[in-house]
Amino acid sequence: MQIQELSTPALTVDLDTLERNLEAMAALCRTQGVGLRPHTKTHKTPELARLQMERGAVGLTVAKVGEAEVMTLAGLDKILVAYPIYGAEKLKRLAALARRLEILVSLDAEATAVELSSAAASQSATIGVLVEFDSGFHRCGIAPGPEAVRLAKKIQKLPGLAFRGLMTYFGQVWGTSDQRRLEADQAAQEVAKALDAFEEARLPVEIVSGGSTPSAEFAGRVKGLTEIRPGTYVYNDLNTYYQGACRLEDCATRVVTTVVSTAVPGHAIIDAGSKTLSSDPLRAGPSSGCGLVVEAPDAPLIKLNEEHGYLDITQSTHKFHVGEVLTVIPNHVCTCVNMHDEAFLVRGGEVVGCWRVAARGKIR
Ligand SMILES: Cc1ncc(COP(=O)(O)O)c(C=O)c1O
Numbered sequence: 001m002q003i004q005e006l007s008t009p010a011l012t013v014d015l016d017t018l019e020r021n022l023e024a025m026a027a028l029c030r031t032q033g034v035g036l037r038p039h040t041k042t043h044k045t046p047e048l049a050r051l052q053m054e055r056g057a058v059g060l061t062v063a064k065v066g067e068a069e070v071m072t073l074a075g076l077d078k079i080l081v082a083y084p085i086y087g088a089e090k091l092k093r094l095a096a097l098a099r100r101l102e103i104l105v106s107l108d109a110e111a112t113a114v115e116l117s118s119a120a121a122s123q124s125a126t127i128g129v130l131v132e133f134d135s136g137f138h139r140c141g142i143a144p145g146p147e148a149v150r151l152a153k154k155i156q157k158l159p160g161l162a163f164r165g166l167m168t169y170f171g172q173v174w175g176t177s178d179q180r181r182l183e184a185d186q187a188a189q190e191v192a193k194a195l196d197a198f199e200e201a202r203l204p205v206e207i208v209s210g211g212s213t214p215s216a217e218f219a220g221r222v223k224g225l226t227e228i229r230p231g232t233y234v235y236n237d238l239n240t241y242y243q244g245a246c247r248l249e250d251c252a253t254r255v256v257t258t259v260v261s262t263a264v265p266g267h268a269i270i271d272a273g274s275k276t277l278s279s280d281p282l283r284a285g286p287s288s289g290c291g292l293v294v295e296a297p298d299a300p301l302i303k304l305n306e307e308h309g310y311l312d313i314t315q316s317t318h319k320f321h322v323g324e325v326l327t328v329i330p331n332h333v334c335t336c337v338n339m340h341d342e343a344f345l346v347r348g349g350e351v352v353g354c355w356r357v358a359a360r361g362k363i364r
Pocket of ligand 1 (some may be wrong): 082169213230
């Protein structure tokens with residue numbers, strides 16, 4: 001079957017591009033001497049997580065217990081839940097996983113550690129803990145320094161927990177290559193502050209987990225980092241492209257869509273709206289836009305309703321007609337993938353398979 005024959009809207013993944021992205025990140029990590037623990041929130045697909053592990057990943061990252069369950073059900077192990085999970089129901093499920101498999105969790109509060117400890121201890125499980133510190137994104141994480149050491153010491157005393165190291169997220173590393181290098185260097189100073197405090201306290205830190213896709217090329221500049229957790233790199237998207245962190249041809253994911261109306265002058269309507277592409281805005285490049293139409297880049301996708309996408313065709317040289325099949329590169333691929341039950345696999349324009357996006361919608 002050709003892409004054009006798919007029932008639309010449909011999420012497609014170009015396998016040649018995906019494989020190139022997987023190899024490139026694995027090589028980038030090897031040359032910089034850091035481990036790769038890819039964040040699976042981008043693809044939410046165990047088959048792809050396995051490809052990452054086969055290419056030398058030291059483990060996987062998830063944000064939610066439900067995502068960890070999907071990955072472990074598929075036989076995957078060594079999972080870091082890079083999110084401060086709170087709540088008895090979720091922690092009970094997490095401890096059940098930790099009885100059988102290596103589970104790490106990041107957290108930044110004693111209250112979270114106490115909850116996690118009682119869940120782990122009640123099931124005779126051991127959960128590895130990374131203390132999350134703030135290296136500049138100002139979302140989660142305690143200040144790098146004595147406060148982080150104090151939390152680590154408390155964790156060491158709690159039953160069912162094992163202090164394994166530190167975690168931080170470089171979400172602030174964003175923008176042009178120069179901006180990203182500068183921000184990565186600033187993050188490196190925060191990482192150094194954290195490590196100095198642990199060294200002073202003579203508390204060994206086994207894992208230092210950081211990184212992201214836009215910061216991946218600068219990981220080697222961050223002294224002490226043992227692993228990075230990029231997610232988006234597998235598929236890439238417009239946000240990555242407009243930062244210059246990938247080329248357009250490195251975007252592996254396209255949403256295949258059909259023009260369903262040209263009745264109203266000035267625009268063409270496609271069957272991909274916010275329930276297909278997600279409403280996440282562009283955070284890099286042009287100030288607006290809901291995705292890039294590959295076949296007609298001069299027709300901006302200016303607005304989304306739930307099931308309708310509005311192409312502004314007033315400046316376009318392309319002649320749009322009802323029934324025409326187009327392909328769209330999403331702004332933010334992670335939230336787009338989460339909208340789809342399946343990803344159709346494409347090689348050379350031919351649909352050669354399909355993955356179930358098994359962890360989509362796993363928000364608990
Ligand atoms: C904690 C954490 N780690 C890693 C990542 C991966 O970032 P990216 O998708 O830019 O590679 C994210 C992204 O949201 C994150 O929140």
